[in-house]
Structure formats: structure tokens, C-alpha cells
Amino acid sequence: NAGVTQTPKFRILKIGQSMTLQCTQDMNHNYMYWYRQDPGMGLKLIYYSVGAGITDKGEVPNGYNVSRSTTEDFPLRLELAAPSQTSVYFCASTQKTNTGELFFGEGSRLTVL
Amino acid sequence: QKEVEQNSGPLSVPEGAIASLNCTYSDRGSQSFFWYRQYSGKSPELIMFIYSNGDKEDGRFTAQLNKASQYVSLLIRDSQPSDSATYLCAAKGGAQKLVFGQGTRLTINP
Numbered sequence: 001n002a003g004v005t006q007t008p009k010f011r012i013l014k015i016g017q018s019m020t021l022q023c024t025q026d027m028n029h030n031y032m033y034w035y036r037q038d039p040g041m042g043l044k045l046i047y048y049s050v051g052a053g054i055t056d057k058g059e060v061p062n063g064y065n066v067s068r069s070t071t072e073d074f075p076l077r078l079e080l081a082a083p084s085q086t087s088v089y090f091c092a093s094t095q096k097t098n099t100g101e102l103f104f105g106e107g108s109r110l111t112v113l
Numbered sequence: 114q115k116e117v118e119q120n121s122g123p124l125s126v127p128e129g130a131i132a133s134l135n136c137t138y139s140d141r142g143s144q145s146f147f148w149y150r151q152y153s154g155k156s157p158e159l160i161m162f163i164y165s166n167g168d169k170e171d172g173r174f175t176a177q178l179n180k181a182s183q184y185v186s187l188l189i190r191d192s193q194p195s196d197s198a199t200y201l202c203a204a205k206g207g208a209q210k211l212v213f214g215q216g217t218r219l220t221i222n223p
Contacts, residue, residue, distance in 0.1 A: 033210075040121075040216075040218075041216065042213045042214050043203075043213040044213070045210060045211070048210050058210060090157075101159045102159070106156060
């Protein structure tokens with residue numbers, strides 16, 4: 001079982017470049033989330049989706065965009081990368097938000113120089 | 114005010130002792146609360162969830178919830194070196210979003 005797959009695992013960007021972090025899940029989960037984790041810190045919610053075609057902002061959405069055209073995929077777009085976006089990004093999914101069991105990808109480590 | 118707040122630690126506990134981790138939340142509409150464990154360089158994994166006032170026990174772990182005080186805690190009994198990790202508290206707010214605290218780094222000393 002693949003679960004939640006994130007690509008790429010590592011990426012270095014120059015200031016002002018753009019890129020997309022890919023996230024796909026094969027569990028037919030409706031709910032999907034993007035978090036970022038700065039060194040020594042907790043997870044901050046960037047965007048989330050409750051189903052295909054529906055997305056909403058989290059705590060720190062500025063500088064990011066998302067789309068959810070299918071149940072499986074939830075890409076995160078970074079426009080005009082800034083050093084403040086250097087972080088580890090986690091994608092997660094769940095079918096049951098009441099139990100809180102998020103299935104996480106392995107994370108994508110992004111460095112902006 | 115952050116939605117979910119934790120003492121960032123680090124918290125150091127001798128092996129075999131009880132580790133106590135605390136969390137407060139600001140949204141009174143939050144209904145469910147979760148504790149995740151994260152080893153260094155790894156993804157978080159769910160330990161427990163709780164949504165009723167009182168205690169919930171699972172093996173060496175006990176989660177406690179006090180909605181009136183907006184307080185959640187996690188007790189780890191008979192702490193083991195393998196419990197050394199960062200512990201993340203999370204709350205489910207409105208519209209299905211799950212918000213995390215900043216995490217508490219726990220070290221169990223043999």
C-alpha cells in the first residue's frame with residue numbers, strides 16, 4: 001500500500017522561483033491537508049480540502065495555492081519562493097476527522113536560497 | 114493567541130518515571146483533541162484521541178481533557194528511552210481543520 005506519496009523529497013529553490021509539491025493518496029480519503037514544519041516547531045496548517053473541488057485556507061496560506069481536481073491529488077503551489085518558505089512540508093489525508101488519525105506522507109524538505 | 118499552545122520544553126524525565134505533557138486551546142468550539150508523536154526526521158503518528166471530559170487510558174498512555182479549562186494533557190507512565198520524541202497536541206476546529214501546537218520535546222534519561 002502506497003498511502004500518501006509526496007514528491008519531491010528534497011528541493012532547493014532560488015528566491016523568486018516557483019514550484020509545485022505533489023501529493024497523492026490511494027486510500028480514497030476525502031480530507032487532505034498541507035502542513036509546514038519549521039525546525040524545532042510544530043505543524044502549521046497551510047491549506048486543507050474536504051473533497052474534490054473544495055479547498056480552504058489554514059493558518060498560514062500566504063504565498064501558497066492549492067487545487068483539488070480529483071480525490072487522489074492535492075498539489076501545493078509555491079509562487080515567488082522566499083527564504084521564509086524554507087521548511088519541511090507534510091501532506092496528510094484522512095477519512096475520519098473525528099478520530100484525528102491523519103495519514104502523513106514522508107515530507108518534502110524545501111530550501112529557498 | 115495561538116489556537117493550540119504547548120510548553121515547548123525540552124522536558125527531561127528519568128526512565129521509569131511519569132512524563133506529563135500539557136496543552137491548552139483557545140477555540141471553545143473544538144470538539145476533539147489528539148496527541149501525536151514525532152521522532153526526529155519522521156512524520157507524526159497518532160498516539161491517542163479524546164473528545165469527552167475526563168481520562169482516557171491506552172496502555173502506558175493516559176489522555177486527560179478538561180473542556181471548562183480548555184486543557185488537554187498526556188501522561189506517559191513507566192517512561193522508556195523509546196518514548197524520547199516530540200509530542201504534538203492537536204485540536205479539531207470548525208470545518209474539519211486540524212490545528213497543531215508547537216510540540217514538546219521529551220527526553221527520557223536511562
